[in-house]
Amino acid sequence: MYKMLKFIYSYFVIPLWIFSFFLTTLALVALWINAWISQKIFKRTNQPLFQPRPIFPYTDEYADKY
């Protein structure tokens, strides 16, 4: 019985997840528009705590050998 309920819940999560994904996508678009207006029209700037940079700083020294 517990396994059956767990299985039903696992598939019940999917529509909840999709609905939430839709909402967060709308929020991301709204935040992007807000950032664009703030920068381009109101000339606001933002200084992050750490300067943005590529995720991976290492080199692949053997890349040419393969």
Added chain:
Amino acid sequence: MQINIEEINEGIGGTYERIAYSNIIKRLAQEHSCRTILELGATFIAGLPGFNSCLLAQDGFDVTVTVHSRDFSETIQIWKKTNFQGKSEIIEWNDNLKTNFSDNQFDLVWNHLAFEHYKNPLPLVREMKRISKKMVVNLTLSPWNIGFPLHWFTHKLQGKHWDHGYFKNTLISTMEETHREAGLKIFESGGCDAPPWMDTVDAKMGDTMTYFDYTPNFVKEKWIWNSALPACQNHWMVKLFWDWEKNMPEWFRRLTAHHLYTASLKKLSDNSQPQFPREPKSFPDNPAGNF
């Protein structure tokens, strides 16, 4: 620069990501009695340098992190501001393929978003295997999450060099094949970090990765997220999304997760038989692990 841990804002995405993958590492470490953990080649995730192992240190594991010179001094600054119970050591080291560590020095060796950056990741996995006593774990950026192709398209549109690795090497199949070639015994593969939003990868919005930075102060000041803070770890949203993630079907998790992982053992013992088809056995109940 003086930094307080409370001032470090990773956004909810960065916070959830760190909690999610740390939960996986912590469960694997617990299942195989791993106490000493090495993160070989820390990366710049969610706007923070070298902070990927913070929750492992917070939960009392003995953590060693190798960090590239580019990020080393800032990594030291952040770690000094935290009050973690486990031993932690940050080492400046620029070559992930060759290290000075001795054979079998750490119980578990892992890294996050390193594997896919090597054209041939076998030397990386071999080095991880050499210095690991029990387990090797690789995490990659998932190409199945909708944010991945969108981010790729943005790079193309802006004429920016693609700096997120080789597509083929982001896949579980490549990780498993490489682990097998290195002589490791694959124990488990899966997806992790599957909240209901797309992975923005390192997309900046007006030069920032914390997207509330351009909102009014009364909003911005309330929307501070840091994975090391208990208030964030126990936030209802983190708990809810982790509950969904741990209960959703494995195929859906792999499809929507921001990251894929493969964990392998150097030797299979009697009580650590691989499962078929190598799906995670269980997920921790608490978002922050609490092991």
